[in-house]
Amino acid sequence: MRSAILGFAAGIAFLQMQAQLLPFEGHMALLAAAVLLLTVCWRLRSAGARASGGGRTVLRIVLFNIAGLCAGFAWGGLMAQSRLDDALPAAWEGRDIVVVGTIDSLPYRFERGVRFNFKVERVGTQNGGTPPVPQRLALSWYSPGAFGQAGGEPLQAVPEVRPGERWQFTVRLKRPHGNANPHGFDYEVWLLEQNLRATGSVRSDQQSAYKNHRLQEFIRTPSNAIERGRSWLRDRIMSALPKQRYAGVIVALVIGDQRAIEQSDWSIFNRTGVGHLVAISGLHITLISGLFGAFFGLLWRCSFVTRAQLPLLMPAPKVAVLAGLLAALVYVLLAGFGVPAQRTLYMLCVVGLAYWTGRLTHISYVMSLALAVVLLFDPWALLWPGFWLSFGAVAIILYASSGRIGADMPAEPQVLTPVQRHRKPSYMAKSWRSLRAGAYTQYVVTLGLLPLTMVLFGQYSLLSPLANAAAIPLITIVIAPLSLLGSILPPPLSQWLLLTAHAVLEWLVQLLEWLAGQPFAVWQAPLPPLWIFAVALGGTLLLLAPRGWPARWLGLFGWLPLIFNTPAWPEQDQVHVTAFDVGQGMALLVETPGHRLLYDTGPYYSPESDGANRVIVPYLRARGIDHLDAVVISHNDNDHSGGALSLFREIAVDRVYSSLSPTSAIVQAAPDHKRCQAGQHWRWDGVAFDMLYPAPVSYTSDKWKPNARSCVLKVSLGKHAILLPGDIEAVQEDELVNGAGAAQLRADVLVAPHHGSGTSSTEAFLQAVQPSLALFQMGYRNRFNHPKPEVLERYGRMGIRGLRNDEAGAISLQFDKAGDKAGGKISVQEYRREHARYWYEK
Numbered sequence: 001m002r003s004a005i006l007g008f009a010a011g012i013a014f015l016q017m018q019a020q021l022l023p024f025e026g027h028m029a030l031l032a033a034a035v036l037l038l039t040v041c042w043r044l045r046s047a048g049a050r051a052s053g054g055g056r057t058v059l060r061i062v063l064f065n066i067a068g069l070c071a072g073f074a075w076g077g078l079m080a081q082s083r084l085d086d087a088l089p090a091a092w093e094g095r096d097i098v099v100v101g102t103i104d105s106l107p108y109r110f111e112r113g114v115r116f117n118f119k120v121e122r123v124g125t126q127n128g129g130t131p132p133v134p135q136r137l138a139l140s141w142y143s144p145g146a147f148g149q150a151g152g153e154p155l156q157a158v159p160e161v162r163p164g165e166r167w168q169f170t171v172r173l174k175r176p177h178g179n180a181n182p183h184g185f186d187y188e189v190w191l192l193e194q195n196l197r198a199t200g201s202v203r204s205d206q207q208s209a210y211k212n213h214r215l216q217e218f219i220r221t222p223s224n225a226i227e228r229g230r231s232w233l234r235d236r237i238m239s240a241l242p243k244q245r246y247a248g249v250i251v252a253l254v255i256g257d258q259r260a261i262e263q264s265d266w267s268i269f270n271r272t273g274v275g276h277l278v279a280i281s282g283l284h285i286t287l288i289s290g291l292f293g294a295f296f297g298l299l300w301r302c303s304f305v306t307r308a309q310l311p312l313l314m315p316a317p318k319v320a321v322l323a324g325l326l327a328a329l330v331y332v333l334l335a336g337f338g339v340p341a342q343r344t345l346y347m348l349c350v351v352g353l354a355y356w357t358g359r360l361t362h363i364s365y366v367m368s369l370a371l372a373v374v375l376l377f378d379p380w381a382l383l384w385p386g387f388w389l390s391f392g393a394v395a396i397i398l399y400a401s402s403g404r405i406g407a408d409m410p411a412e413p414q415v416l417t418p419v420q421r422h423r424k425p426s427y428m429a430k431s432w433r434s435l436r437a438g439a440y441t442q443y444v445v446t447l448g449l450l451p452l453t454m455v456l457f458g459q460y461s462l463l464s465p466l467a468n469a470a471a472i473p474l475i476t477i478v479i480a481p482l483s484l485l486g487s488i489l490p491p492p493l494s495q496w497l498l499l500t501a502h503a504v505l506e507w508l509v510q511l512l513e514w515l516a517g518q519p520f521a522v523w524q525a526p527l528p529p530l531w532i533f534a535v536a537l538g539g540t541l542l543l544l545a546p547r548g549w550p551a552r553w554l555g556l557f558g559w560l561p562l563i564f565n566t567p568a569w570p571e572q573d574q575v576h577v578t579a580f581d582v583g584q585g586m587a588l589l590v591e592t593p594g595h596r597l598l599y600d601t602g603p604y605y606s607p608e609s610d611g612a613n614r615v616i617v618p619y620l621r622a623r624g625i626d627h628l629d630a631v632v633i634s635h636n637d638n639d640h641s642g643g644a645l646s647l648f649r650e651i652a653v654d655r656v657y658s659s660l661s662p663t664s665a666i667v668q669a670a671p672d673h674k675r676c677q678a679g680q681h682w683r684w685d686g687v688a689f690d691m692l693y694p695a696p697v698s699y700t701s702d703k704w705k706p707n708a709r710s711c712v713l714k715v716s717l718g719k720h721a722i723l724l725p726g727d728i729e730a731v732q733e734d735e736l737v738n739g740a741g742a743a744q745l746r747a748d749v750l751v752a753p754h755h756g757s758g759t760s761s762t763e764a765f766l767q768a769v770q771p772s773l774a775l776f777q778m779g780y781r782n783r784f785n786h787p788k789p790e791v792l793e794r795y796g797r798m799g800i801r802g803l804r805n806d807e808a809g810a811i812s813l814q815f816d817k818a819g820d821k822a823g824g825k826i827s828v829q830e831y832r833r834e835h836a837r838y839w840y841e842k
Contacts (some may be wrong), residue, residue: 001367002065002364002365002368003064003065003068003072003230003367004038004064004065004068004668005068005368005369005371005372006065006068006368006809007064007065007066007067007068007069007071007072008069008072008075008372008375009068009072009372009375009382010068010069010072010074010372011068011069011070011071011074011075011076012073012075012076012375012379012382013072013382013660014069014073015072015076015077015080015379015544016076016379016380016382016383016837017837018837019570019836019837020079020838021077021080021084021836021838022077022596024078024081026077027074027077027078027081028074028696029075030070030071030073030074031070031071031075033067033070033072034067034070034071035067035075036066036085037063037067037070038064039062039067040063041060041063041064041067041457044059044095044618045064045457050770054609054674056155058371059262059418062294065107070257072379075376075676076375076379077228078838079379080192080379080838081282082419083192083195083197083697084197084838084839086135086175086190086195086197087134087197087198088131088132088133088134088142088173088197088198089132092132092133092173093174093175093781094133094172094174094413095171095172096126096170096172096203097123097124097126097128097131097170097171097172097173098121098123098124098126098168098169098170098171099118099120099122099124099133099137099168099169099171099611100120100121100122100123100124100166100167100169100215101117101119101120101121101122101166101167102118102119102121102164102165102166102167102219102223102224103162103163103164103165103167103227104116104117104118104136104163104223104227105117105163105164105227106121106227106230106231106255106257106336107161107162107231108257108259110606111606111607111673112142112143112606113140113141113142113143113158114140114141114158114161115138115139115140115141115314116139116141117136117137117138117139117194117196117240118136118137118138118139118167118169118610119135119136119602120133120134120135120136120137121184129177130517130682132197133173133195134196134197134198135195136192136194136195136196136197137171137173137196137197137198137199137200138191138194138196138198138199138200139169139171139199139200139201139202140199140201140202140332140831141158141161141199141201141202141204142158142185142201143157143158144201144202144204145638150460155506156461158202158204159212159214159446160466162226162442163220163227163228163230163231164219164220164221164224164225164227164228165214165216165217165218165219166213166214166216166219167212167213167215168211168213169187169202169203169212169213170199170201170202170203170212170360171200171201171202171203173198174198174199174200174205174780175192175198175780175841176188176197176198176199176531176839176841177199177430177780177781177806177815177841178190179580179582179583179614179615180192180579180581180809180810180831180832180835180840181580181581181615181809181810181831182618182619182622182810182831182835183527183618183621183622183623183829184614184615184618184810185618186383186837188839188840188841189380189383189837189839190378190417192839193378193380193381193383218417218595220231220382226333226334229334230255230257230336231255231574232542233255233334233349233487233488234254234255234257236252236253236487236494237250237251237486237487237498238251238500239482240486240494240495240499241474241489241498241499241502242478244502245390245506246261246265246316246502246505247502248260248261249261249265249278249502249505250479250483250498250502250505252278252279252280252482253278253279253280253284253475253479253480253483253484254280254334254487255280255335256279256280256334256335256336256341256481257334257335257336257449258278262608263573263608263609263613265509266811268509268512268513268516269460269512271515271516271522272461272463272467272471272512272516273460273461273463273464273467273519274464274467274468274471274475274512276340276389277468277471277472277475277476278475279335279340280331280332280334280340280341280673281340281341281344282340282341282390282759283472283476284331284342284476284480285328285331285332285335285341285344285345285348286328286344286348287476287477287480288327288328288331288549288616289324289325289327289328289331289348290324291481292323292324292327293320293321293323293324293325293327294320294324294827296319296320296323297317297319297320297323298315299675300314300316300319300320301316317355318355318356321352321355321356322346322356324352325348325349327361327465328344328348328711329345329347332344332345332664335712338581339426340386340390340618342370342374342377342378342381343370343374343390343391343394346369346373346374346764347366347368347369347370347394349366350365350366350369350370351366354366360764363398364398365397365833367391367394367470371391374387385456385457388452389452389453392448392452392763393445393448393449394501395446396444396448396544397441397444397445397448399448399541399544400448400606401444401446402542406621408836412837413450419787423584440471442465442468443465444544446464446465447465447540447543447544447582448544450536450540450559451528451533451536451540451559451562452537452715454525454527454528454533454536455527455528455533455564457621457736458524458525458526458527458621458622458623458624459520459522459523459524459525459621460523461520461521461522461523462520462522462523463515463516463520463521466515466600467512467515470508470511471508471512472577474504474508475505475508478501478504479501479504479508481506482497482498482500482501482504483497483498483501485497486498486501486636488498489823498533512761517797521598523622524621524626525562525563525565525566525624526565526566526567526568526622526623526624527622527624528561528562528565528621530563532561532562532565533562534561535558535561536558536559536561536562537558537563538555538558539554539555539556539557539559540555540558540559541555542554543555543556543558555618560737565624566624567623567624567625568623569591569593569594570591570592570814571593571766572593572685572686573686573717573718573816573817573818574592574593574717574814574816574817575589575687575715575717575813575814575815576590576812576813576814576815577589577590577715577749577812577813577814577815578619578810578811578812578813579775579777579804579805579810579811579812579813580602580611580616580619580810581806581808581809581810581831582602582611582614582615582616582643582777582805582807583602583603583605583611583616583778583779583782584603584639584755584778584779584782584783584784584786585600585602585603585611585614585639585640585642585777585779585781586599586600586602586634586639586640586726586751586755586777587599587600587601587615587643587777588600588724588751588777589616589619589620590715590722592684592685592686592687592838593685594684594685594687595629595630595684596625596627596628597628597629597630597689597715598616598628598630598631598632598647599631599632599634599644599713599724600632600633600634600640600641600726601615601616601631601633601640601641601642601643601644601647602614602615602642602643602662603638603639603640603641603642603643604639604642605642610642610643610646611642611643612642612643612644612646612647612650613643613650616643616647616679617646617647617650617651617750618626620651624640625651625655626651626652627651627652627653628651628652628653628654629654629655629684630653630654630655631644631647631653631655631656631657631670631816632656632657632658632676632711632724633656633657633658633659633660633709633711633712633784634658634659634676634710634712634724634726635658635660635664635706635707635709635710635711635727636659636660636661636664636706637706637707637716637727641658641660641666644666644670645665645666646756647667648669648670648671649825652673653670655671655672655673655674656670656671656672656674657673657674657675657676657680657691657711658670658673658675658676658711659675659676659694659699659706659709659710659711670713673767673837676691676693676694676709676711677691677694677695677696677697678692678693678694678695678696678741679691683790684818686717686812687715687716687717688714688715688716688717688718688781689713689714689715690713690714690735690744690746691711691712691713692712692714692744693711693712693725693728693732693735693736693739694708694709694710694711694712694732695761697737705724706727707727707729707732707754708728708729708731708732709835710725710726710727710728710732710838711726712724712725712728712736714744714745714747716747717817718813718817720748720817720826721746721747721748721749721813722747722749722750722751722813722815723745723747723749723750723751723771724751725751725753726753726754727753727754727755727757727760728754728760729753729757729759729760730754730759730762731756731758733745733761733762733765734762734764734765734830735763736765737764737765737768742768743839745765745768745769746768746769746770747769747770747771748771748772748773748826749771749772749773749774749775750769750771750773750775750800750828751772751775751777752774752776752777752787752791752795752802753774753777754786755763755777755778755782755784755786755787756778756786756788756791756792757784757787757788757791758786758788758790758791760791761791761794761795763794763798765797766794766800767798771800772800772801773800773801773802773803773826773828774800774801774802774803775802775803775805776802776803777805778802778804778805778806779806780806781806786803787802794805803828803830806832807830807832808832808833809830809831809832809835811828811829811830811831812824812828812829812831813828813829814826814827814829
């Protein structure tokens, strides 16, 4: 069974790396092959009972693995295809559609509006037809004026929406689409996993005949009841902790909703390695299940203080197990059914079932069954770090503990007196034994998960053992139970408990903040290649091998490649340029053999999210880059400068060039700031950097918009160059074409000015630059309709190849001065093509 389940997991993992799905007939053929192989294995097992043979056993294991591989690939493919078929036709993107349905998730209210999932029940007729709308939608309802339409007037709050309510909305939808960058979050596969097959916004300016309004207060279904219960608990906590800094953390511990935790707090939790505790984890679920089961078992033994003699009807231990499982199920449902919570629930269910049937089994069977159930319901679970860390932690503890049971027993038999044989261990002895066991478990998890953590995140908290030593008992024994009790008990007791939990949490965060501020708190390195990870994992397994294994200390040498893994640089006479997919905005990283420059920092999304902390910083950390020699912020628009402050907080920067006002918050925070001015020049590693615009005189005039002062930078390597023009428009293009530096405009690659707007990319400018390749950095179906059709037609008419971030994802360029006899070459890679997956929209 274990071999088949491991094969099942491998088959699903292999499926998630495919660019295309097999047809339905192919998946069914694989399922038939799996059934045939399992039948053969059953026959071999029956024959093996009569005739023993090692070869027959090995053959059975191999066949079980292959059968599981076929079944996993087919099962994952069938589930994926069924969800992909529930699609919004491209022709209905961006059109007003009237839908009726229910609020299907816990709404999240933010500064500009509210977000929620919506389950569609029926669709209104549009222009004589009914559009095929997916069953579940991810909707945002923005306040009027949230994007500046109201001329700076205060935002109007959108109506309150609650889980289980039936509403009629007029919406504009689009197919699932997210930013596609190396080492970035894959929003599209996350939507597929959540079965959200379209995203969109609620229209606030629709006709009165289709006015958004609530149709019914509550629709009675189990899922709606669960989400309404989560909403009720969240409201109680937030009302009891008004304006408290860590109220969002208390909410996360009770119902698993982490969206209210500030980004700065997440930085502290991650740097100290306690992020796994700031949610409903397996440890919390096990504790609640055990406490509730023990309490209910005690009541059953006492027959609830009656004379019913309930233990005669059913043994109290079995009742305790059943009560604990029910408590775990309720807690997991309130937690939103995350992978760590699922894993814990399934393992508890398997153990409980084994106890009830009197067939206690090996823990490896329990883990295998939990793995099978998780992937059966969610084949995409293994794409997320939580899956690997959750199962990896349990696996490494079991591995390191094998052969150590009874290690504290004396090596030689001793003759004990009758008094010694009946003497129970003292409380201090029990406490010391528990302390040693806990310390050893923490040691095993700390070392065992190091290679996996480095390959997933590229960083490891060196202070995590110390931070967890304080955080685990406080959160598990004090904060989480007080938060749970405070969320359900009546006031004023509920408020007292929640305030006490918050006070303890506040003290703990102060300690964690001090630890996170230490310069040695985190070890950062590039994400290791597969061979380095394999060597480090082998060394870790040797280091944690069971007692009696010789030369375990040699496992430390397996970490050497991981420790000495350094960031990669371009080779001599090369320049690498990465045009990030940041949506409607601009951000490019330029790398020479010894220096790095970032041009623009992406857009501002929300107070907690921007192009830097969502795209740029994760990429830099995955590469092991913690320092930039220069940052150029072309101008003040949010889609170019929105991530600057986040970048400065996370990455060391030597110098900043910009056209921003001296009073700008970005300029105030920037190290060694210099204004962009035409004529500025520097050279790194044989690569020339020339600032072509703006002229110094432009800073003395107030008539120009920020776009008109965009920093225009040219990067040249030998005969090849790339031109970065920011958001200049026709007037500035004319100044460059007819100015003294017109001869410098020639470049092989041009980042389309102003994202391909209709007010830029004039024919005269394109003729002066003479690019062979143009990069369009803009968002999918952006509200500005960039790039304009007439601009795309102009580039095509002049023979310029255009690449768009919304279609290609991140675009990587490599300039090679010695690449060919013509004086160099330029190679291009598109992330969505090089990293093709079946869930990407074609």
